[in-house]
Structures are given as C-alpha cells and as structure tokens.
Amino acid sequence: MGCTTGAKIFKDEQILVVFKNKDFRVKNHSDQLSFEHSHAFGVRGVNLRSKKAAGFSIGVNRHNLVAVNSNILATSDSPYDLLTERIILEAKAVEEAIDICKEEVHGRTDYQWCNMVIATPDQLIAIELTSSELASEQSDDYMVRTNHHLILETTEAIIKADPVKDRLNIDHSVYRFNESVKTLKDASNVEDIRFLLRSHNKAAICRHGLSSFQDHSYTTVYSYFILINFGKNPKIVFNVARGPPCQSSFIKFNLEFPLTSQNNEQVKRYYPV
Numbered sequence: 001m002g003c004t005t006g007a008k009i010f011k012d013e014q015i016l017v018v019f020k021n022k023d024f025r026v027k028n029h030s031d032q033l034s035f036e037h038s039h040a041f042g043v044r045g046v047n048l049r050s051k052k053a054a055g056f057s058i059g060v061n062r063h064n065l066v067a068v069n070s071n072i073l074a075t076s077d078s079p080y081d082l083l084t085e086r087i088i089l090e091a092k093a094v095e096e097a098i099d100i101c102k103e104e105v106h107g108r109t110d111y112q113w114c115n116m117v118i119a120t121p122d123q124l125i126a127i128e129l130t131s132s133e134l135a136s137e138q139s140d141d142y143m144v145r146t147n148h149h150l151i152l153e154t155t156e157a158i159i160k161a162d163p164v165k166d167r168l169n170i171d172h173s174v175y176r177f178n179e180s181v182k183t184l185k186d187a188s189n190v191e192d193i194r195f196l197l198r199s200h201n202k203a204a205i206c207r208h209g210l211s212s213f214q215d216h217s218y219t220t221v222y223s224y225f226i227l228i229n230f231g232k233n234p235k236i237v238f239n240v241a242r243g244p245p246c247q248s249s250f251i252k253f254n255l256e257f258p259l260t261s262q263n264n265e266q267v268k269r270y271y272p273v
C-alpha cells in the first residue's frame with residue numbers, strides 16, 4: 001500500500017488540515033465507516049495480510065485530535081489501524097498518543113510497521129513504528145509522512161523483503177514526501193492542499209498510472225482531508241473524494257460531537273462508496 005499523509009496548521013486563519021491519499025493496488029475499494037462512538041469518527045482501514053477491515057486509517061475525536069497512518073511493512077503482526085483507533089478513541093493531546101504508542105510497542109502487542117501523523121490545533125507529530133521500535137518528530141507548522149521511515153533506519157530491511165518492488169516503492173515514497181513538503185512549507189490555504197492531493201508531476205501524489213515514474217500498480221482509491229476551524233466559529237469538516245481526486249469531487253460533512261443518529265444518517269446517505 002502507498003499513502004501520502006500530512007498536516008498543516010494555518011495559524012492566522014485558525015485552521016488545521018490533516019490529509020490522506022489512500023493508494024491501493026486494487027482500483028475499486030469501498031471504505032467502511034465507524035459509527036460506534038459518539039465522541040469519535042473514523043474510516044476503517046484494511047489489514048493488508050488478511051484483507052479484512054481493521055481499526056481506523058483516518059479519524060478525528062471531540063478533542064480536535066486527528067490521526068492518519070501510512071504503511072511501511074505488512075508483517076504478520078497486528079494491523080497498525082488498531083493502534084490508530086485506540087489513539088483516536090482515547091487521546092486528548094499528542095503527548096497521550098505517544099504514551100499509548102510507547103505502552104503498546106514496549107508492551108503487549110507487536111504491530112505491522114507504519115508511520116502515523118497525529119495533529120491537534122497547536123501541535124503536530126509523526127510517529128514511526130516497527131514491531132519493537134518507536135521514534136517521533138514534532139512541529140507546530142506542517143508534517144508529512146509517506147511509505148518510508150525518516151528517523152528509524154529501516155530502508156535496508158524493507159528492501160530485503162522484496163528487492164525490486166520495495167526499492168521502487170521507497171523511491172516513489174521519497175518523491176511524494178519531497179513534493180508534499182515543498183507544497184506544505186509555503187501553503188497559504190486549504191486550496192493549496194487540495195491542489196497537492198490532486199497533483200500530477202513526475203511521480204504523482206494522485207495515483208492512477210498518469211505519472212512518468214515506473215509505478216502504475218497503485219490507484220488513489222480515496223482522498224481525505226479533515227479541516228478543523230478552531231477560531232471563533234469552531235467546526236470540523238470531513239472531506240472525501242472516491243477514486244483519483246483529480247477526477248472526482250470532494251464531498252464534505254460537518255461533524256458535531258457528540259455525533260447524533262441524524263448526523264450519522266447524513267454521512268451514510270451521501271458517503272461515496
């Protein structure tokens with residue numbers, strides 16, 4: 001799986017945006033949503049080994065905490081979406097998210113390798129995980145993660161798993177990381193992020209075989225961005241486009257916590273599946 005994830009805080013506008021382009025090897029994939037919790041909303045991920053829905057791949061809670069993840073290596077361990085779900089259900093601040101990860105990684109469960117970007121209106125972190133290691137980076141401006149680690153030294157181990165395919169995946173991941181950083185560094189509004197999610201340069205952020213890079217095996221099956229306005233008129237807007245976002249429109253839903261059945265019905269009715 002290849003995914004581009006990141007976050008940016010627009011301080012003057014008092015807006016936080018967290019995004020994820022979800023890239024799969026299959027073209028037709030329908031995401032499943034979670035409506036089990038009134039204080040959190042999440043899109044379910046897929047266990048890359050069992051292909052079954054598991055945990056959250058992107059979600060937000062009533063404390064304005066958003067978490068997204070991206071795959072590094074699908075081992076036989078537990079899917080990291082379960083860890084992301086626990087963070088979204090329990091954490092009120094990024095420090096608590098780090099504590100949960102430390103507790104899990106050094107404790108009871110081994111997880112597949114991943115990156116997570118976790119954001120609140122005043123702090124952004126990236127957490128890098130293997131089944132036994134954890135590293136983190138903090139920022140109050142922007143954060144990006146794709147499908148390689150920046151702090152943990154795992155590249156050789158990943159390439160060992162599949163020398164040709166994984167080298168290509170890492171090269172593509174590095175390209176998407178660099179393109180995203182370039183955009184986020186100077187982004188002045190949410191339109192710049194929407195543009196990034198739809199962009200096609202040498203190696204596209206929007207993926208469906210239109211880049212000159214030798215990787216036509218992935219398709220962006222969903223594009224997401226969650227916008228949190230933490231100013232005078234606070235609101236959470238969940239934006240989703242199904243299929244490559246350069247070809248489809250973003251649909252938006254206002255999320256008001258606690259979520260009501262009316263709110264859930266509206267999402268169920270218009271969510272693109």
Ligand SMILES: [Zn+2]
Nearest residue numbers: 206207244246
């Ligand atoms: Zn496209």
